[in-house]
Amino acid sequence: MLAMNYRGPYRVRADYKPDPEIEHPNDAIIRVTRSCICGSDLHLYHGLVPDTRVGMTFGHEFTGIVEAVGPSVQNLKVGDHVLVPFNIFCGSCFFCQKELYGNCHNTNSQATAVGAIYGYSHTAGGYDGGQAELVRVPMADVGPTVIPKDLDVDDAVLLTDALPTGYQAAEMGGIEQGDTVVVFGAGPVGIFAAKSAWLMGAGRVIVVDHVEYRLEFVKNYAQCEVVNFREVNDMAEHIKKMTDWLGADVCIDAVGGEAAGNALQHLTGRYLKLQAGSATVLHWAINSVRKGGTVSIVGVYGPTFNAVPIGNALNKGLTLRMNQASVKRHLPRLIEHIQAGRLDPKQIITHRVPLEEVSDAYHIFSSKLDDCIKTILVPPNVPNLALVH
Secondary structure, eight states: OEEEEEEETTEEEEEEOOOOOOOSTTOEEEEEEEEEEOHHHHHHHTTOSTTOOTTOOOOSOEEEEEEEEOTTOOSOOTTOEEEEOSEEOOSSSHHHHTTOGGGOSSSOTTOSSSOEETTSOGGGTOOOOSSBSEEEESSTTTSOEEOOTTSOHHHHHHTTTHHHHHHHHHHHTTOOTTOEEEEEOOSHHHHHHHHHHHHTTOSEEEEEESOHHHHHHHHHHHOOEEEEGGGOSOHHHHHHHHTTTSOEEEEEEOSBTBOOSOHHHHIIIIISOSSSSBOHHHHHHHHHEEEEEEEEEOSBOOSSOOOOOHHHHHHHTOEEEEOOOOHHHHHHHHHHHHHTTSOOGGGGEEEEEEGGGHHHHHHHHHTTOTTOSEEEEEOTTOOOHHHHO
């Protein structure tokens, strides 16, 4: 099969790899119809995630048609068109029973915190991902969800991570009617977090970034105010000026460990790797939120040390909430929002690129060229979706 092949930092290519096979009775083999490049994939691409091995295939956002199932699979059949949450989870452990699917206890032997994730290094289980023609899907009875007939496949692929993650970011903020919400990051997750904040009752939504075309996009898509942090001397002071000197009710970190904006954080977090990423946004969020407010974190950081102003958080009486999104838990509500016209996820897709050109696709997305917001990879020989969906 054709698949994305990681060859080291900033080096990926389309290559031929052996087709995946059924390895466990509850596996399925999926023929991919859509896959995405996620901002989290850039952390791998830039060499910032430990134990990202040469030869791995990335991609934790994908849809596909079931091509084969193991003998124990009961809930899928060959020919089903499914969306596959990025979490690989068993559905039966202590954490899955609490719908904490991102913290499954049985699918990742490499870590005690995060559950397994498709295509996200061996720290997340070492499973190959969906930037390929075919992918092995373990625990196939609990993860994949059949795409409703009236749901566009381009909407469905964004339900595998980006939209549920943005939605959970807003949910974890505990937004109350009329709250002011500040979202740091105008990538796909930040865009969806801003849009979701309105659904939860926000009275004001502000998005912070430094890339003008992204700020223009989120302003139009999520009907929010925007701030270019390059034009601000002190972020916390600026947010307080905008909020009658109280601070925001909720701040959302939708950036993670590659945040720009602070030279020292960037040097120690990205280049010297003395921290598990640049914690710039964590500082901004903690210092910009009001006393008694909430900071919601969905941006990805590494598993080791970060210099975070925890004393400020304590003294301000903040609530900090964070996790990998539990995609499956959010799907019924999000599908309802899409079907009702309240959300239109596919509007954020700016680039559709053949899988054969995956190297160029990563370069465009990583370098923020051509006004790129979200990239979809389309494998060769994808069946006519009108016939199967």
